[in-house]
Amino acid sequence: MEYYNKLIESVNIRFLRGYNYQVQKPFAVADHKEFDNMLILLHNGTVKFGEDQELLNEGEVLFLPGEKKTPLTIGGGNKHVDISMDKFQENKRKYLQSVSFKEIRNSEEDCISVVSFESKVFDVVNLFNSLDIPPFIIRFNDRIAILIEDIMKEVEQTSIGKERSLRALSEALVIEILRHILKNRLFVEELSTNVTYFKDPRLIELFKFIKTNLGGDLSNKVLAQVANVSEDYVGQYFKMLTGINPQDYIEYQRMEAAVDLLRTTKKSIRDIGKEVGYKDTAYFCRRFKMMYGVPAGKMRRRESLINV
Numbered sequence: 001m002e003y004y005n006k007l008i009e010s011v012n013i014r015f016l017r018g019y020n021y022q023v024q025k026p027f028a029v030a031d032h033k034e035f036d037n038m039l040i041l042l043h044n045g046t047v048k049f050g051e052d053q054e055l056l057n058e059g060e061v062l063f064l065p066g067e068k069k070t071p072l073t074i075g076g077g078n079k080h081v082d083i084s085m086d087k088f089q090e091n092k093r094k095y096l097q098s099v100s101f102k103e104i105r106n107s108e109e110d111c112i113s114v115v116s117f118e119s120k121v122f123d124v125v126n127l128f129n130s131l132d133i134p135p136f137i138i139r140f141n142d143r144i145a146i147l148i149e150d151i152m153k154e155v156e157q158t159s160i161g162k163e164r165s166l167r168a169l170s171e172a173l174v175i176e177i178l179r180h181i182l183k184n185r186l187f188v189e190e191l192s193t194n195v196t197y198f199k200d201p202r203l204i205e206l207f208k209f210i211k212t213n214l215g216g217d218l219s220n221k222v223l224a225q226v227a228n229v230s231e232d233y234v235g236q237y238f239k240m241l242t243g244i245n246p247q248d249y250i251e252y253q254r255m256e257a258a259v260d261l262l263r264t265t266k267k268s269i270r271d272i273g274k275e276v277g278y279k280d281t282a283y284f285c286r287r288f289k290m291m292y293g294v295p296a297g298k299m300r301r302r303e304s305l306i307n308v
Helices: 002-009 085-090 101-106 142-155 162-183 188-194 201-212 220-227 231-242 246-264 269-275 281-292 296-306
Strands: 011-023 027-032 037-044 047-049 054-056 061-064 070-074 081-083 096-099 111-121 136-138
Touching: 002 011, 002 162, 011 101, 011 142, 011 162, 027 085, 037 142, 047 061, 061 142, 081 085, 101 111, 101 142, 111 142, 111 162, 142 162, 201 220, 201 231, 201 246, 220 231, 220 246, 231 246, 246 269, 246 281, 246 296, 269 281, 269 296, 281 296
Parallel strands: 027 081
Antiparallel strands: 011 096, 011 111, 027 070, 037 061, 037 111, 047 054, 047 070, 061 136
């Protein structure tokens, strides 16, 4: 248990966004996947997920770890619109209407609250993604549902301290999720297998070095010098502890940084590619589309449509 305390202390948590939605048209997305961790609190109506379309009860929470693909159905009735994730993001306003927290509490229509957050160990490794935890329902946990509601109330605040309060509530939320997982002994095998690599200080130094040098030379020769191991061994060492080879991990980190720049800046695709380590813009665009399924430019347009 002490190790989990240290793990929590090392996690940097950041609130990203929160919305209350009233369902305009029931829909089903066979390939639903978000880049960020997402929690869906069901107020009224129907939410189902997974290959077996497991049903979420009203008042329960669905946790969708970032980068985990799962079939997702939102809205009751027998007639659902089947759409791809890409089409859903492009036409989100057709299916979900943003409403206030007061409206959602008084509505008899299908309604959900959605909170997205980032959780990174040493501000580098996506915690839930690295633990390989699948989407799951958080049942019989009023504390988590209340925290989501408190976050949604705070989102609508205009008084001082809003950002600080959202940060504190988001930190409490992630702690409660981890407590829920441990208390209910969920995903024991995933946890026991995948948390061990956080204990190796050389690997942590590699994570930090990669994070701060995405635009520079991250060859195995350089990584070997950082970890103080041989160049021939560094790839095997990294894969032994993380399950992936270092160059695949580096590409993932570079693409994640590119997505963040697309979201938060107006820099050109060419400049973003160079900033994250790609001198050849055409190659960067090919790799980006291969990883995310959409071109970088389309990703930027899609991100602007998410905030409905």
